[in-house]
Amino acid sequence: MKGLWAALRKDLLLQWRTRAQAAAVYAFGASALLLFSFAVGPQASLLREQAAGFLWLGLMLSSTLTLAESFQAEAEQHALEGLLLLPASPRALYYAKALANTTALFLLGTGLLPMMVILYDAATPRVPPLLGIVLLGSAGLSAPGTLYAAMTAQARARQTLLPLLLFPLVVPVLLASVKATSLIIHGDPMGQLGSWTLLLTCFNVIHWSLCGLLFERVVED
Amino acid sequence: MSPQDEVPAIDASGVARRFGRRWAVAGVSLRVRPGTRLMVTGRNGSGKSTLLRVLATASRLDQGEARIAGFDLRTERNAVRRQVALLGHHSYQYEALTARENLEISRRFLGAPADRVEALLSEVGLLARADEPVLVFSAGMRKRLALARALLQDARVLLLDEPYGELDPAGFALLDRVLGEQQRRGVTVLLATHLLDHGRALCDEAIALEEGRVIWSGPARDLPDPGTA
Amino acid sequence: MPRGKLPYYSVALGALLLLWGSTWGLFFAPAETYMGDVQRIMYVHVPTAWNGMLALTIAFFFAVLSLWKGGLDWDARLEGALEVGVVLCTLLCMQGAIWAKPTWGVWWDWDPRLTTTAVLVFAFGGILALRQFVDDPVKRATWSAVAAIIAFADVPIVYFSVRWWNSLHQVQSTPATVSRAFHWPLRINAFGILFLMSGLIAVRARLAALRREDELAPPLPAAVPHGASLAQGVRP
Numbered sequence: 001m002k003g004l005w006a007a008l009r010k011d012l013l014l015q016w017r018t019r020a021q022a023a024a025v026y027a028f029g030a031s032a033l034l035l036f037s038f039a040v041g042p043q044a045s046l047l048r049e050q051a052a053g054f055l056w057l058g059l060m061l062s063s064t065l066t067l068a069e070s071f072q073a074e075a076e077q078h079a080l081e082g083l084l085l086l087p088a089s090p091r092a093l094y095y096a097k098a099l100a101n102t103t104a105l106f107l108l109g110t111g112l113l114p115m116m117v118i119l120y121d122a123a124t125p126r127v128p129p130l131l132g133i134v135l136l137g138s139a140g141l142s143a144p145g146t147l148y149a150a151m152t153a154q155a156r157a158r159q160t161l162l163p164l165l166l167f168p169l170v171v172p173v174l175l176a177s178v179k180a181t182s183l184i185i186h187g188d189p190m191g192q193l194g195s196w197t198l199l200l201t202c203f204n205v206i207h208w209s210l211c212g213l214l215f216e217r218v219v220e221d
Numbered sequence: 222m223s224p225q226d227e228v229p230a231i232d233a234s235g236v237a238r239r240f241g242r243r244w245a246v247a248g249v250s251l252r253v254r255p256g257t258r259l260m261v262t263g264r265n266g267s268g269k270s271t272l273l274r275v276l277a278t279a280s281r282l283d284q285g286e287a288r289i290a291g292f293d294l295r296t297e298r299n300a301v302r303r304q305v306a307l308l309g310h311h312s313y314q315y316e317a318l319t320a321r322e323n324l325e326i327s328r329r330f331l332g333a334p335a336d337r338v339e340a341l342l343s344e345v346g347l348l349a350r351a352d353e354p355v356l357v358f359s360a361g362m363r364k365r366l367a368l369a370r371a372l373l374q375d376a377r378v379l380l381l382d383e384p385y386g387e388l389d390p391a392g393f394a395l396l397d398r399v400l401g402e403q404q405r406r407g408v409t410v411l412l413a414t415h416l417l418d419h420g421r422a423l424c425d426e427a428i429a430l431e432e433g434r435v436i437w438s439g440p441a442r443d444l445p446d447p448g449t450a
Numbered sequence: 451m452p453r454g455k456l457p458y459y460s461v462a463l464g465a466l467l468l469l470w471g472s473t474w475g476l477f478f479a480p481a482e483t484y485m486g487d488v489q490r491i492m493y494v495h496v497p498t499a500w501n502g503m504l505a506l507t508i509a510f511f512f513a514v515l516s517l518w519k520g521g522l523d524w525d526a527r528l529e530g531a532l533e534v535g536v537v538l539c540t541l542l543c544m545q546g547a548i549w550a551k552p553t554w555g556v557w558w559d560w561d562p563r564l565t566t567t568a569v570l571v572f573a574f575g576g577i578l579a580l581r582q583f584v585d586d587p588v589k590r591a592t593w594s595a596v597a598a599i600i601a602f603a604d605v606p607i608v609y610f611s612v613r614w615w616n617s618l619h620q621v622q623s624t625p626a627t628v629s630r631a632f633h634w635p636l637r638i639n640a641f642g643i644l645f646l647m648s649g650l651i652a653v654r655a656r657l658a659a660l661r662r663e664d665e666l667a668p669p670l671p672a673a674v675p676h677g678a679s680l681a682q683g684v685r686p
Contacts, residue, residue, distance in 0.1 A: 147600075156584075161576075168572040168601075171608055171612075172604070172611035199614070203607050217595075
């Protein structure tokens with residue numbers, strides 16, 4: 001795919017330059033986790049049991065900010081149109097942006113893990129599998145999220161439209177990631193982790209290919 | 222090669238683009254020989270910008286046909302894009318990045334040689350401030366950067382939409398110099414502008430648009446002032 | 451868009467069949483042994499389920515055709531299919547709740563099929579919302595088609611994920627699985643809703659096409675071969 005590397009450099013450079021916004025998104029995510037504890041109450045056992053759910057809800061809510069922002073820079077001076085006119089391959093632009101968003105969400109999710117440990121007393125020694133699930137979940141949110149962020153950046157009422165369109169689609173990501181994370185934290189007596197990981201992988205394969213194919217139609221005029 | 226054998230730089234027939242109930246470009250037909258400098262003039266809202274955007278493939282073609290340097294606007298869009306550079310109302314820049322970084326991004330996509338960026342920054346007079354974020358640039362500086370970006374593309378057809386707008390006198394001179402150079406290289410230039418006298422002096426041919434249609438075409442020096450034709 | 455009366459006949463026929471089938475099922479079919487009269491909702495619930503999914507599948511094919519062929523006619527049909535599909539699926543969820551309350555004591559029992567349907571209502575309903583916020587009809591058509599294809603591709607994954615998620619917790623049951631069906635009212639209702647659905651999609655598509663006509667300027671007359679040859683500077 002011609003231009004993928006150039007596009008990826010561009011997106012990572014943009015993310016680095018706007019890292020202050022990433023810090024703000026992290027603060028949002030962390031405060032969401034705090035609010036969940038207030039909503040549920042200070043029973044340690046209940047919090048610990050539901051920790052995975054809170055983590056992924058927090059990450060999902062924060063992802064709308066990250067995803068919307070990823071096309072902010074492209075839309076304000078129509079930079080994306082400029083690239084398409086060079087011409088640059090829309091597919092390369094999509095995959096680069098989706099990879100950059102996956103990286104951002106992965107860092108965000110990883111950053112929220114200590115909050116989960118502290119607020120909900122939900123620690124686990126099995127860090128590599130946990131990071132693996134955070135990565136798969138981030139990728140699952142990014143694939144359709146990048147496409148819809150590109151779409152809604154050009155529409156009215158964009159802040160409402162992105163979550164409205166995205167959340168129903170990523171229900172499988174939420175379910176699978178929460179279940180898998182929970183199994184890692186609390187133990188997996190029946191060996192179900194593999195099935196949930198498989199589901200996440202299938203979701204990713206389907207959406208990374210489908211959204212890559214359809215992206216061109218979303219950004220053309 | 223006789224003139225009739227030359228592939229026109231632009232060969233448009235009935236080009237039209239509507240926005241809702243209004244045809245912004247309502248059937249424009251043009252045939253432009255390579256190397257021509259064509260002035261496009263008309264009131265605000267007459268369709269100049271839309272026409273340029275449609276020819277650049279930035280905006281879709283709702284009706285009509287067009288060929289740019291022999292490539293079909295509907296079916297060979299990428300080939301058209303390789304031939305055309307647009308300097309329009311959108312600067313196509315990333316505000317958070319520096320001037321140099323912005324040009325580097327385009328350079329990498331185009332596969333142009335590494336020294337082009339420095340050369341262009343120097344030519345447009347931005348070398349001293351190349352490492353500042355575009356966010357702090359004035360409108361004139363952004364225009365210069367956008368010009369550099371358009372030149373980077375090394376296109377055979379250059380579409381300029383009111384480029385003199387934000388430029389200071391030095392910027393004017395720069396643009397005139399650039400246009401002279403492009404002509405020497407045989408590049409076709411479409412210049413949409415309100416500066417009629419300047420355009421008459423600079424361009425070979427002219428067309429006037431009104432309500433999305435061509436109402437006058439001919440040699441640039443014969444272009445009548447608005448309200449007199 | 452055709453202008454004939456066929457869709458209206460279809461709607462009328464569908465309504466009649468539905469009335470016939472429902473009356474039979476509600477008042478004359480034998481009661482189910484264990485569930486009693488509550489189970490009778492199945493005579494409406496099962497046909498709604500079949501046709502709801504069918505409507506969304508039809509929407510998917512219209513979306514593919516819209517992207518492939520272009521033009522706004524397929525988009526008008528897509529709008530019809532999306533709306534009818536969302537309405538049917540919403541009714542499905544409501545019927546499920548009406549059945550669940552007397553049966554399980556809760557309004558929602560997280561049955562995988564119904565839960566998937568609820569997610570679909572939000573997914574496809576969201577596409578209908580998207581259409582309200584896009585002014586350019588061509589963009590609206592392209593984006594709706596893209597979104598519909600992605601949402602439809604998601605359906606099996608959503609179903610499996612919800613099924614696994616719920617699998618350890620309770621016995622799966624719906625009116626259809628619990629009861630033995632008395633087939634005739636069911637079949638009549640199925641055809642009834644099918645005719646209703648098809649007719650409504652066609653009528654709704656026409657409405658969408660008319661609105662599109664209103665939104666857009668009519669096509670320009672074909673271009674006169676250009677007389678403006680600039681080599682001679684001739685006036686057009």
